[in-house]
Amino acid sequence: MSQREHVEILVLGGGPAGFAAARPLTEAGRDVLVVDENPHPGGAIGRRRFDADASDAAGVRFTGETVCHGVLGRCAVLSRRGELRLVDFDALIVAVGAHELVTPFPGSTLRGVITCGAAQTMLKGSGTFPWRSAVVAGNGPLLLAAASQLVDAGVDVRALVDRGTPTHQPRAAVGALLRTPHQVMREGAGYLRSLRRGHVPLRWGSAVLRVDDHAGAVRSVTIARLGVEGRPDPRTSREVHCDALVVTDGFEPTTDLLRQMGARMQWDRSQRFWTPTRSTALETSLPGVYAIGDCTGIGGHLVAEAEGRLIAEHLLERDERPARRRLAALSRFRSATDAVYVPRTLSERSIAPEAIVCRCEGVRRQTIDEAADLGAEAFRSVKLMTRAGMGICQGRTCTCTIQRLIADQTGLSPTTPPKAQFPVRPMRIAAMAELADVCAPEGMNSHD
Protein backbone atom coordinates (compact mmCIF):
# COMPACT_ATOMS: atom_id res chain seq x y z
CA MET A 1 0.00 0.00 0.00
CA SER A 2 1.17 3.50 -0.73
CA GLN A 3 2.75 5.84 1.81
CA ARG A 4 0.97 9.11 2.50
CA GLU A 5 2.33 11.86 4.72
CA HIS A 6 2.08 15.58 5.34
CA VAL A 7 5.00 18.01 5.41
CA GLU A 8 4.97 21.75 5.94
CA ILE A 9 7.37 22.53 3.08
CA LEU A 10 8.09 20.12 0.24
CA VAL A 11 11.13 20.88 -1.93
CA LEU A 12 11.27 19.24 -5.34
CA GLY A 13 14.92 19.04 -6.41
CA GLY A 14 17.96 18.56 -4.19
CA GLY A 15 20.39 20.74 -6.16
CA PRO A 16 22.02 24.03 -5.10
CA ALA A 17 18.68 25.91 -5.11
CA GLY A 18 16.68 23.29 -3.20
CA PHE A 19 19.33 22.80 -0.54
CA ALA A 20 20.09 26.50 -0.09
CA ALA A 21 16.39 26.85 0.75
CA ALA A 22 15.97 23.65 2.77
CA ARG A 23 19.00 24.00 5.05
CA PRO A 24 18.07 27.26 6.85
CA LEU A 25 14.39 26.25 6.93
CA THR A 26 15.28 22.93 8.58
CA GLU A 27 17.69 24.63 11.00
CA ALA A 28 14.90 27.02 11.99
CA GLY A 29 12.77 24.03 12.96
CA ARG A 30 10.46 23.93 9.95
CA ASP A 31 9.18 20.56 8.77
CA VAL A 32 10.94 20.20 5.39
CA LEU A 33 11.34 17.28 2.97
CA VAL A 34 13.60 17.40 -0.11
CA VAL A 35 13.12 14.82 -2.86
CA ASP A 36 15.25 14.30 -5.97
CA GLU A 37 15.39 11.88 -8.88
CA ASN A 38 19.08 11.27 -8.25
CA PRO A 39 20.30 9.04 -5.43
CA HIS A 40 22.23 11.90 -3.79
CA PRO A 41 21.71 15.57 -3.07
CA GLY A 42 23.81 18.09 -5.00
CA GLY A 43 22.05 18.28 -8.36
CA ALA A 44 23.86 18.09 -11.67
CA ILE A 45 26.60 20.48 -10.54
CA GLY A 46 27.30 18.68 -7.26
CA ARG A 47 27.03 15.17 -8.67
CA ARG A 48 28.63 12.59 -6.40
CA ARG A 49 29.83 9.07 -6.98
CA PHE A 50 26.91 6.67 -7.11
CA ASP A 51 28.32 4.81 -4.08
CA ALA A 52 28.63 7.95 -1.95
CA ASP A 53 26.77 8.01 1.36
CA ALA A 54 23.23 9.12 0.48
CA SER A 55 22.39 9.99 4.09
CA ASP A 56 24.86 12.93 4.07
CA ALA A 57 22.39 15.73 3.48
CA ALA A 58 23.59 18.35 5.98
CA GLY A 59 20.82 17.54 8.46
CA VAL A 60 18.10 18.03 5.86
CA ARG A 61 15.51 15.28 5.40
CA PHE A 62 16.21 13.96 1.88
CA THR A 63 14.85 11.12 -0.25
CA GLY A 64 16.66 10.23 -3.48
CA GLU A 65 15.63 8.18 -6.53
CA THR A 66 12.20 9.76 -6.23
CA VAL A 67 10.18 10.85 -9.26
CA CYS A 68 7.47 13.50 -9.07
CA HIS A 69 4.71 12.54 -11.52
CA GLY A 70 2.70 15.65 -10.85
CA VAL A 71 0.89 17.70 -8.24
CA LEU A 72 -2.85 17.31 -7.65
CA GLY A 73 -4.16 20.14 -5.52
CA ARG A 74 -1.87 20.24 -2.47
CA CYS A 75 -0.60 16.70 -2.90
CA ALA A 76 2.58 15.69 -4.74
CA VAL A 77 2.37 12.28 -6.44
CA LEU A 78 5.80 10.70 -6.09
CA SER A 79 7.26 7.27 -6.60
CA ARG A 80 10.48 5.54 -5.69
CA ARG A 81 11.48 2.53 -7.79
CA GLY A 82 7.86 2.19 -8.86
CA GLU A 83 6.35 2.45 -5.33
CA LEU A 84 3.76 5.21 -4.97
CA ARG A 85 4.30 7.86 -2.29
CA LEU A 86 1.92 10.78 -1.67
CA VAL A 87 3.09 13.92 0.11
CA ASP A 88 0.62 16.64 1.16
CA PHE A 89 2.22 20.03 1.68
CA ASP A 90 1.43 23.55 2.88
CA ALA A 91 4.10 25.18 0.70
CA LEU A 92 5.91 23.81 -2.32
CA ILE A 93 9.35 24.91 -3.56
CA VAL A 94 10.00 23.78 -7.13
CA ALA A 95 13.75 23.63 -7.74
CA VAL A 96 13.96 20.96 -10.43
CA GLY A 97 16.66 22.64 -12.53
CA ALA A 98 17.15 22.50 -16.25
CA HIS A 99 17.90 20.05 -19.01
CA GLU A 100 20.23 20.35 -21.94
CA LEU A 101 19.20 21.41 -25.40
CA VAL A 102 20.91 19.82 -28.38
CA THR A 103 20.32 21.11 -31.89
CA PRO A 104 19.78 17.91 -33.87
CA PHE A 105 22.04 16.84 -36.77
CA PRO A 106 22.14 13.71 -38.96
CA GLY A 107 23.37 10.94 -36.67
CA SER A 108 22.44 12.65 -33.40
CA THR A 109 20.53 9.56 -32.20
CA LEU A 110 23.49 7.18 -32.62
CA ARG A 111 24.92 5.35 -29.62
CA GLY A 112 27.88 7.39 -28.37
CA VAL A 113 26.24 10.78 -28.94
CA ILE A 114 25.64 12.14 -25.44
CA THR A 115 25.14 15.52 -23.82
CA CYS A 116 27.83 17.32 -21.83
CA GLY A 117 25.72 16.66 -18.75
CA ALA A 118 25.74 12.94 -19.50
CA ALA A 119 29.53 12.96 -19.86
CA GLN A 120 29.85 14.78 -16.55
CA THR A 121 27.43 12.37 -14.83
CA MET A 122 29.48 9.44 -16.08
CA LEU A 123 32.75 11.01 -14.88
CA LYS A 124 31.46 12.26 -11.54
CA GLY A 125 28.84 9.59 -10.79
CA SER A 126 30.45 6.42 -12.11
CA GLY A 127 34.06 7.64 -12.15
CA THR A 128 34.48 6.37 -15.67
CA PHE A 129 33.82 7.26 -19.32
CA PRO A 130 32.94 4.27 -21.50
CA TRP A 131 34.73 5.57 -24.65
CA ARG A 132 38.39 6.32 -25.39
CA SER A 133 38.12 9.36 -27.68
CA ALA A 134 35.61 12.14 -28.14
CA VAL A 135 34.72 15.34 -29.96
CA VAL A 136 33.03 18.03 -27.85
CA ALA A 137 30.66 20.28 -29.84
CA GLY A 138 27.82 22.78 -29.62
CA ASN A 139 27.58 26.22 -28.08
CA GLY A 140 28.22 27.80 -24.72
CA PRO A 141 30.55 27.80 -21.74
CA LEU A 142 29.71 24.24 -20.70
CA LEU A 143 31.75 22.92 -23.65
CA LEU A 144 34.96 24.17 -22.03
CA ALA A 145 34.10 22.55 -18.71
CA ALA A 146 33.15 19.20 -20.25
CA ALA A 147 36.18 19.06 -22.57
CA SER A 148 38.61 19.83 -19.76
CA GLN A 149 37.02 17.24 -17.45
CA LEU A 150 37.32 14.62 -20.22
CA VAL A 151 41.01 15.52 -20.74
CA ASP A 152 41.58 15.23 -16.99
CA ALA A 153 39.96 11.76 -17.05
CA GLY A 154 42.39 10.63 -19.75
CA VAL A 155 39.96 10.76 -22.68
CA ASP A 156 41.51 11.73 -26.03
CA VAL A 157 39.53 14.90 -26.91
CA ARG A 158 40.07 15.35 -30.65
CA ALA A 159 38.33 18.72 -31.10
CA LEU A 160 36.28 21.35 -29.30
CA VAL A 161 33.77 22.75 -31.79
CA ASP A 162 31.82 25.90 -30.86
CA ARG A 163 29.20 27.54 -33.06
CA GLY A 164 30.06 30.89 -31.50
CA THR A 165 33.36 32.73 -31.54
CA PRO A 166 34.83 34.43 -28.49
CA THR A 167 35.89 37.45 -30.54
CA HIS A 168 32.77 38.44 -32.48
CA GLN A 169 31.35 40.29 -29.48
CA PRO A 170 34.52 41.88 -28.04
CA ARG A 171 32.67 44.58 -26.12
CA ALA A 172 30.30 42.11 -24.51
CA ALA A 173 33.25 39.85 -23.69
CA VAL A 174 35.10 42.62 -21.84
CA GLY A 175 31.87 43.59 -20.07
CA ALA A 176 31.35 40.01 -18.94
CA LEU A 177 34.94 39.68 -17.71
CA LEU A 178 34.59 42.80 -15.57
CA ARG A 179 31.50 41.36 -13.90
CA THR A 180 32.75 37.80 -13.55
CA PRO A 181 32.88 36.52 -9.97
CA HIS A 182 36.42 35.37 -9.00
CA GLN A 183 35.25 31.82 -8.48
CA VAL A 184 34.07 31.60 -12.09
CA MET A 185 37.33 33.17 -13.36
CA ARG A 186 39.37 30.54 -11.53
CA GLU A 187 37.25 27.73 -12.95
CA GLY A 188 37.65 29.11 -16.49
CA ALA A 189 41.44 29.42 -16.20
CA GLY A 190 41.63 25.81 -15.00
CA TYR A 191 39.62 24.59 -18.00
CA LEU A 192 41.91 26.36 -20.47
CA ARG A 193 45.01 24.84 -18.83
CA SER A 194 43.55 21.32 -19.21
CA LEU A 195 42.70 21.93 -22.86
CA ARG A 196 46.26 23.09 -23.59
CA ARG A 197 47.66 20.07 -21.78
CA GLY A 198 45.42 17.77 -23.82
CA HIS A 199 46.43 19.54 -27.10
CA VAL A 200 42.74 19.93 -27.92
CA PRO A 201 42.20 21.76 -31.24
CA LEU A 202 39.68 24.61 -30.77
CA ARG A 203 37.32 25.09 -33.74
CA TRP A 204 35.34 28.30 -33.27
CA GLY A 205 32.51 29.30 -35.60
CA SER A 206 32.03 25.67 -36.59
CA ALA A 207 29.41 22.98 -36.06
CA VAL A 208 28.74 19.28 -36.54
CA LEU A 209 27.66 18.54 -40.13
CA ARG A 210 26.93 14.84 -39.49
CA VAL A 211 28.00 11.78 -37.56
CA ASP A 212 28.84 8.48 -39.24
CA ASP A 213 28.51 5.15 -37.54
CA HIS A 214 29.74 1.62 -37.38
CA ALA A 215 26.96 -0.80 -36.36
CA GLY A 216 24.89 1.98 -34.78
CA ALA A 217 27.75 3.50 -32.77
CA VAL A 218 29.74 6.67 -33.45
CA ARG A 219 32.70 6.16 -35.80
CA SER A 220 33.47 9.71 -36.93
CA VAL A 221 32.20 13.26 -36.67
CA THR A 222 32.28 15.60 -39.68
CA ILE A 223 32.57 19.26 -38.71
CA ALA A 224 32.43 22.37 -40.88
CA ARG A 225 32.68 26.12 -40.57
CA LEU A 226 29.39 27.99 -40.46
CA GLY A 227 28.42 29.58 -43.76
CA VAL A 228 25.24 31.14 -45.14
CA GLU A 229 22.37 31.29 -42.61
CA GLY A 230 24.53 29.60 -40.03
CA ARG A 231 24.52 26.29 -41.86
CA PRO A 232 27.74 24.27 -41.71
CA ASP A 233 29.40 24.75 -45.14
CA PRO A 234 30.22 21.28 -46.57
CA ARG A 235 33.11 22.74 -48.59
CA THR A 236 34.99 23.38 -45.34
CA SER A 237 34.25 19.98 -43.83
CA ARG A 238 36.74 17.75 -42.07
CA GLU A 239 36.17 14.29 -40.64
CA VAL A 240 37.39 13.52 -37.13
CA HIS A 241 37.50 9.88 -36.03
CA CYS A 242 36.28 9.27 -32.49
CA ASP A 243 34.13 6.90 -30.37
CA ALA A 244 31.90 9.54 -28.79
CA LEU A 245 30.42 12.95 -29.50
CA VAL A 246 29.66 15.08 -26.46
CA VAL A 247 27.21 17.86 -27.34
CA THR A 248 25.38 20.78 -25.80
CA ASP A 249 23.65 23.89 -27.10
CA GLY A 250 22.74 25.27 -23.71
CA PHE A 251 19.90 24.60 -21.32
CA GLU A 252 16.18 24.90 -21.07
CA PRO A 253 14.37 25.32 -17.73
CA THR A 254 12.50 22.13 -16.80
CA THR A 255 8.96 23.45 -16.48
CA ASP A 256 6.82 20.36 -17.05
CA LEU A 257 5.66 20.16 -13.42
CA LEU A 258 4.96 23.88 -13.21
CA ARG A 259 2.92 23.69 -16.43
CA GLN A 260 1.04 20.61 -15.18
CA MET A 261 0.13 22.52 -12.02
CA GLY A 262 -1.17 25.36 -14.15
CA ALA A 263 1.41 28.00 -13.20
CA ARG A 264 1.37 31.01 -15.52
CA MET A 265 4.25 30.95 -18.02
CA GLN A 266 5.94 33.51 -20.26
CA TRP A 267 8.04 33.10 -23.41
CA ASP A 268 11.52 34.57 -22.86
CA ARG A 269 12.16 36.33 -26.18
CA SER A 270 15.94 36.50 -25.90
CA GLN A 271 16.57 33.01 -24.53
CA ARG A 272 13.67 31.53 -26.52
CA PHE A 273 12.18 29.24 -23.89
CA TRP A 274 9.30 29.27 -21.40
CA THR A 275 9.76 30.46 -17.83
CA PRO A 276 7.24 30.72 -14.97
CA THR A 277 6.11 34.22 -14.01
CA ARG A 278 7.11 35.02 -10.42
CA SER A 279 6.49 37.67 -7.79
CA THR A 280 9.43 39.42 -6.10
CA ALA A 281 9.00 36.76 -3.38
CA LEU A 282 9.70 34.11 -6.09
CA GLU A 283 6.13 32.84 -5.83
CA THR A 284 4.50 31.52 -9.01
CA SER A 285 0.95 32.44 -10.04
CA LEU A 286 -0.15 29.59 -7.74
CA PRO A 287 -0.36 30.67 -4.08
CA GLY A 288 2.17 28.87 -1.88
CA VAL A 289 4.04 27.44 -4.88
CA TYR A 290 7.54 28.93 -5.25
CA ALA A 291 10.00 28.32 -8.10
CA ILE A 292 13.75 28.89 -7.78
CA GLY A 293 16.98 28.15 -9.62
CA ASP A 294 17.46 27.01 -13.20
CA CYS A 295 13.84 25.88 -13.67
CA THR A 296 12.96 29.59 -13.79
CA GLY A 297 15.69 30.69 -16.25
CA ILE A 298 19.29 29.63 -16.66
CA GLY A 299 21.34 31.40 -13.99
CA GLY A 300 23.66 28.62 -12.87
CA HIS A 301 24.42 27.32 -9.39
CA LEU A 302 25.40 30.66 -7.83
CA VAL A 303 22.08 32.29 -8.76
CA ALA A 304 20.29 29.09 -7.72
CA GLU A 305 21.89 29.21 -4.26
CA ALA A 306 21.14 32.91 -3.88
CA GLU A 307 17.47 32.32 -4.76
CA GLY A 308 17.34 29.40 -2.32
CA ARG A 309 18.66 31.62 0.47
CA LEU A 310 16.22 34.37 -0.46
CA ILE A 311 13.20 32.09 -0.34
CA ALA A 312 14.30 30.74 3.05
CA GLU A 313 14.68 34.28 4.46
CA HIS A 314 11.28 35.15 3.03
CA LEU A 315 9.49 32.13 4.52
CA LEU A 316 11.25 32.70 7.86
CA GLU A 317 10.29 36.39 7.73
CA ARG A 318 13.90 37.48 8.20
CA ASP A 319 15.91 40.29 6.57
CA GLU A 320 15.93 39.56 2.83
CA ARG A 321 18.21 42.44 1.81
CA PRO A 322 21.61 40.65 1.83
CA ALA A 323 20.18 37.82 -0.31
CA ARG A 324 18.62 40.35 -2.71
CA ARG A 325 21.90 42.28 -3.08
CA ARG A 326 23.78 39.06 -3.90
CA LEU A 327 21.14 38.13 -6.45
CA ALA A 328 21.30 41.55 -8.14
CA ALA A 329 25.09 41.34 -8.53
CA LEU A 330 24.83 37.85 -10.01
CA SER A 331 22.10 38.81 -12.45
CA ARG A 332 24.31 41.57 -13.93
CA PHE A 333 26.98 38.92 -14.61
CA ARG A 334 24.34 36.64 -16.10
CA SER A 335 23.11 39.15 -18.68
CA ALA A 336 26.71 39.91 -19.64
CA THR A 337 27.58 36.25 -20.35
CA ASP A 338 24.31 35.82 -22.23
CA ALA A 339 25.44 38.64 -24.53
CA VAL A 340 28.78 36.91 -25.20
CA TYR A 341 27.25 33.55 -25.91
CA VAL A 342 24.45 34.56 -28.24
CA PRO A 343 25.28 32.37 -31.22
CA ARG A 344 26.09 34.26 -34.41
CA THR A 345 22.96 32.96 -36.07
CA LEU A 346 19.99 31.11 -34.65
CA SER A 347 21.01 27.49 -34.55
CA GLU A 348 17.61 25.89 -35.29
CA ARG A 349 17.76 27.23 -38.86
CA SER A 350 20.84 25.13 -39.48
CA ILE A 351 19.10 21.82 -38.69
CA ALA A 352 19.40 19.51 -41.71
CA PRO A 353 16.07 18.24 -43.19
CA GLU A 354 16.95 14.60 -42.46
CA ALA A 355 17.99 15.25 -38.83
CA ILE A 356 15.75 13.55 -36.23
CA VAL A 357 14.25 16.28 -34.03
CA CYS A 358 11.93 14.12 -31.87
CA ARG A 359 14.17 11.28 -30.71
CA CYS A 360 11.40 9.23 -29.08
CA GLU A 361 9.14 9.10 -32.15
CA GLY A 362 11.85 9.48 -34.81
CA VAL A 363 10.34 12.61 -36.41
CA ARG A 364 12.66 14.45 -38.82
CA ARG A 365 12.92 18.18 -39.41
CA GLN A 366 11.45 17.90 -42.93
CA THR A 367 8.30 16.27 -41.50
CA ILE A 368 7.90 19.10 -39.01
CA ASP A 369 8.47 21.68 -41.79
CA GLU A 370 5.79 19.98 -43.90
CA ALA A 371 3.33 20.14 -41.01
CA ALA A 372 4.20 23.79 -40.46
CA ASP A 373 3.69 24.45 -44.22
CA LEU A 374 0.22 22.95 -43.95
CA GLY A 375 -0.68 25.71 -41.56
CA ALA A 376 0.31 24.19 -38.27
CA GLU A 377 1.17 27.41 -36.54
CA ALA A 378 1.11 26.06 -33.06
CA PHE A 379 3.19 23.35 -31.50
CA ARG A 380 0.05 21.42 -30.61
CA SER A 381 -0.91 21.03 -34.28
CA VAL A 382 2.57 19.88 -35.28
CA LYS A 383 2.40 17.38 -32.42
CA LEU A 384 -0.97 15.99 -33.52
CA MET A 385 0.06 15.81 -37.17
CA THR A 386 3.52 14.26 -36.72
CA ARG A 387 3.58 12.66 -33.24
CA ALA A 388 6.62 14.82 -32.42
CA GLY A 389 6.77 15.31 -28.65
CA MET A 390 4.46 12.38 -27.88
CA GLY A 391 7.09 9.80 -26.91
CA ILE A 392 8.30 8.50 -23.57
CA CYS A 393 10.18 11.71 -22.63
CA GLN A 394 6.85 13.54 -23.09
CA GLY A 395 8.38 16.23 -25.25
CA ARG A 396 11.04 17.46 -22.83
CA THR A 397 13.83 16.88 -25.35
CA CYS A 398 12.33 18.35 -28.55
CA THR A 399 9.45 20.71 -27.70
CA CYS A 400 11.60 23.81 -27.31
CA THR A 401 13.46 23.13 -30.59
CA ILE A 402 10.15 22.66 -32.43
CA GLN A 403 8.65 25.84 -30.96
CA ARG A 404 11.76 27.76 -32.06
CA LEU A 405 11.53 26.25 -35.55
CA ILE A 406 7.86 27.27 -35.84
CA ALA A 407 8.71 30.74 -34.51
CA ASP A 408 11.41 31.03 -37.20
CA GLN A 409 8.97 29.99 -39.94
CA THR A 410 6.10 32.21 -38.84
CA GLY A 411 8.12 35.11 -37.42
CA LEU A 412 5.89 34.98 -34.33
CA SER A 413 6.70 34.07 -30.74
CA PRO A 414 4.65 31.16 -29.43
CA THR A 415 1.64 32.33 -27.45
CA THR A 416 0.66 29.15 -25.63
CA PRO A 417 3.03 27.07 -23.50
CA PRO A 418 2.99 23.36 -24.37
CA LYS A 419 0.43 21.53 -22.29
CA ALA A 420 1.72 19.14 -19.65
CA GLN A 421 -0.78 16.54 -18.48
CA PHE A 422 -0.62 14.47 -15.33
CA PRO A 423 1.46 12.32 -15.04
CA VAL A 424 4.34 14.35 -16.51
CA ARG A 425 6.74 11.45 -15.98
CA PRO A 426 5.90 7.83 -16.85
CA MET A 427 4.13 5.99 -14.06
CA ARG A 428 3.48 2.28 -13.44
CA ILE A 429 -0.09 1.25 -14.20
CA ALA A 430 -0.24 -0.35 -10.74
CA ALA A 431 0.76 2.96 -9.11
CA MET A 432 -1.82 4.79 -11.22
CA ALA A 433 -4.54 2.34 -10.12
CA GLU A 434 -3.51 2.80 -6.49
CA LEU A 435 -3.68 6.56 -6.93
CA ALA A 436 -7.16 6.33 -8.42
CA ASP A 437 -8.26 4.59 -5.20
CA VAL A 438 -7.11 7.45 -2.98
CA CYS A 439 -7.81 10.48 -5.22
CA ALA A 440 -11.14 11.85 -6.32
CA PRO A 441 -11.31 11.44 -10.12
CA GLU A 442 -11.93 15.16 -10.72
CA GLY A 443 -8.56 15.91 -9.08
CA MET A 444 -6.85 14.57 -12.19
CA ASN A 445 -8.08 17.29 -14.52
CA SER A 446 -8.55 20.11 -12.06
CA HIS A 447 -6.89 22.81 -14.21
CA ASP A 448 -7.87 21.65 -17.68
Added chain:
Amino acid sequence: MSEQAETGQRPLTLEVDGRTVPSTRGTSVAVACLAAADGPAVFCGMGSCYGCVMCVDGVALRTCITPVEDGMHVTTITGMAPSPEEGQ
Protein backbone atom coordinates in the same frame (compact mmCIF):
# COMPACT_ATOMS: atom_id res chain seq x y z
CA MET B 1 24.82 -3.61 3.06
CA SER B 2 26.87 -0.92 4.83
CA GLU B 3 29.90 -3.20 4.80
CA GLN B 4 29.69 -3.32 1.00
CA ALA B 5 29.31 0.46 0.75
CA GLU B 6 32.59 0.94 2.58
CA THR B 7 34.60 -1.27 0.24
CA GLY B 8 34.27 1.18 -2.68
CA GLN B 9 35.46 -0.56 -5.84
CA ARG B 10 34.19 -3.98 -4.76
CA PRO B 11 33.36 -6.00 -7.87
CA LEU B 12 29.84 -7.25 -8.42
CA THR B 13 27.84 -8.79 -11.21
CA LEU B 14 24.57 -8.00 -12.92
CA GLU B 15 22.55 -10.21 -15.18
CA VAL B 16 21.77 -8.44 -18.47
CA ASP B 17 19.38 -10.35 -20.77
CA GLY B 18 20.52 -13.55 -19.05
CA ARG B 19 24.24 -12.76 -19.51
CA THR B 20 26.52 -12.13 -16.53
CA VAL B 21 28.12 -8.68 -16.69
CA PRO B 22 30.87 -7.63 -14.26
CA SER B 23 30.88 -4.16 -12.72
CA THR B 24 31.91 -2.27 -9.61
CA ARG B 25 29.96 -0.44 -6.93
CA GLY B 26 29.51 3.23 -7.63
CA THR B 27 28.64 2.81 -11.30
CA SER B 28 25.29 3.51 -12.92
CA VAL B 29 23.48 0.57 -14.51
CA ALA B 30 23.75 2.32 -17.91
CA VAL B 31 27.53 2.79 -17.69
CA ALA B 32 27.97 -0.80 -16.47
CA CYS B 33 26.11 -2.03 -19.57
CA LEU B 34 27.95 0.37 -21.92
CA ALA B 35 31.33 -0.72 -20.55
CA ALA B 36 30.47 -4.41 -20.96
CA ALA B 37 28.78 -4.38 -24.35
CA ASP B 38 26.44 -2.30 -26.48
CA GLY B 39 24.59 -0.73 -23.58
CA PRO B 40 21.53 1.49 -23.82
CA ALA B 41 21.35 4.65 -25.98
CA VAL B 42 22.20 7.07 -23.16
CA PHE B 43 21.72 10.64 -24.35
CA CYS B 44 20.97 13.20 -21.63
CA GLY B 45 22.49 11.16 -18.82
CA MET B 46 20.42 12.95 -16.19
CA GLY B 47 17.00 11.35 -16.32
CA SER B 48 15.31 13.72 -18.76
CA CYS B 49 15.25 11.92 -22.14
CA TYR B 50 14.37 8.35 -21.05
CA GLY B 51 16.69 6.96 -23.78
CA CYS B 52 18.35 4.65 -21.25
CA VAL B 53 15.20 3.08 -19.78
CA MET B 54 15.64 -0.63 -19.08
CA CYS B 55 13.76 -3.08 -16.96
CA VAL B 56 15.63 -3.48 -13.64
CA ASP B 57 14.30 -6.20 -11.32
CA GLY B 58 10.90 -5.87 -12.94
CA VAL B 59 10.64 -2.04 -12.87
CA ALA B 60 11.28 0.26 -15.86
CA LEU B 61 13.99 2.65 -14.64
CA ARG B 62 16.21 5.33 -16.14
CA THR B 63 19.46 3.42 -15.83
CA CYS B 64 21.68 6.51 -16.22
CA ILE B 65 20.72 7.63 -12.70
CA THR B 66 20.30 4.17 -11.12
CA PRO B 67 23.30 2.83 -9.19
CA VAL B 68 24.26 -0.82 -9.75
CA GLU B 69 23.60 -3.37 -7.03
CA ASP B 70 24.96 -6.89 -6.89
CA GLY B 71 22.70 -9.45 -8.55
CA MET B 72 20.42 -6.97 -10.36
CA HIS B 73 18.42 -8.46 -13.23
CA VAL B 74 18.39 -6.11 -16.22
CA THR B 75 16.31 -6.60 -19.36
CA THR B 76 17.06 -4.43 -22.40
CA ILE B 77 14.59 -3.75 -25.21
CA THR B 78 16.43 -6.37 -27.28
CA GLY B 79 15.97 -8.79 -24.39
CA MET B 80 12.21 -8.23 -24.48
CA ALA B 81 11.88 -9.26 -28.14
CA PRO B 82 10.72 -12.85 -28.68
CA SER B 83 13.55 -15.17 -29.73
CA PRO B 84 13.41 -16.41 -33.36
CA GLU B 85 12.30 -19.86 -32.17
CA GLU B 86 9.34 -18.30 -30.35
CA GLY B 87 8.18 -16.74 -33.60
CA GLN B 88 6.22 -13.50 -33.94
